[in-house]
Amino acid sequence: MRTTLRTRTAATALALSAALSLPAFAGSAAASGTGAEAAPVTCTAANTKVTVKKVDRPVNHLLLRAKNTGTKTCYAYHAPYLRFGQSQAATAVLRESVPQAVITLEPGKSAYAGIRTESPEGTNGFKTKKLGVLFSNRAHNGGAGTSAKPKLPTGGVYVDDSAFVTYWQSRASDALAW
Known part of the structure; x- marks a missing residue:
């Protein structure tokens, strides 16, 4: 024994x-x-290319894409901080869209976030041609790097106080499911 x-x-x-x-x-x-x-690094405007695309469905939505253009794998933490035009506050984050894990981007791969720009319940709307996108740091207490300034669709977009952005997702369809 x-x-x-x-x-x-x-x-x-x-x-x-x-x-x-x-x-x-x-x-x-x-x-x-x-x-x-x-070792992987945090995704920032320096190691990704950020683009915005208007989508047909859902209505009043945009698709934000961050493509890793660096040589190292990067992490797209939490949700992007968005600032449309000269707005005073960042766009609200849809908490229900939290993915199961941090989105990991190998070089050449992309992460996606859905953006709702307006709704019938929204107020205080304005039209803008400018968008600033700041990646979140790991601690989720501030931004990482400097803001990306992707081009918005031709003619700009209308945004009101019902606007939100989802957390980063690994597939475009997941980002637009909200």
Whole structure:
């Protein structure tokens, strides 16, 4: 009985030791840049191209796309901060649209956010040709980098106080489901 218990304890200790050393080894290889890809970074306007597209459905929506143009994988944390024209406040974020995980963008891949610009219940509307997009930092307590300034559809868009943006999604259809 004691031999079996010692064998199991030794095997458990060996497995635990191996499991604990594996992440440390992987992290040091990534940090040194030898034999492993570089550690992911936060998506910003510097390493992505941000575009806006008008969509037919749903009505009064735009599709925001962020394509990783960098050489490292980046994380699109939370939801983008949007500022239309000269508005005083950032556009509201639709909390129900939180994805199951942080959106990870390998080089060349894209993330999407849906934007509702207006609704029948909205008030205080205005037309604008300007949009500022700021990526969220990991802690979700501010922006990362500088704002991207994608072109809005020709003629601009009408925005009112019912406008919202979704969290970043991995597929355009998920971003427009709201």
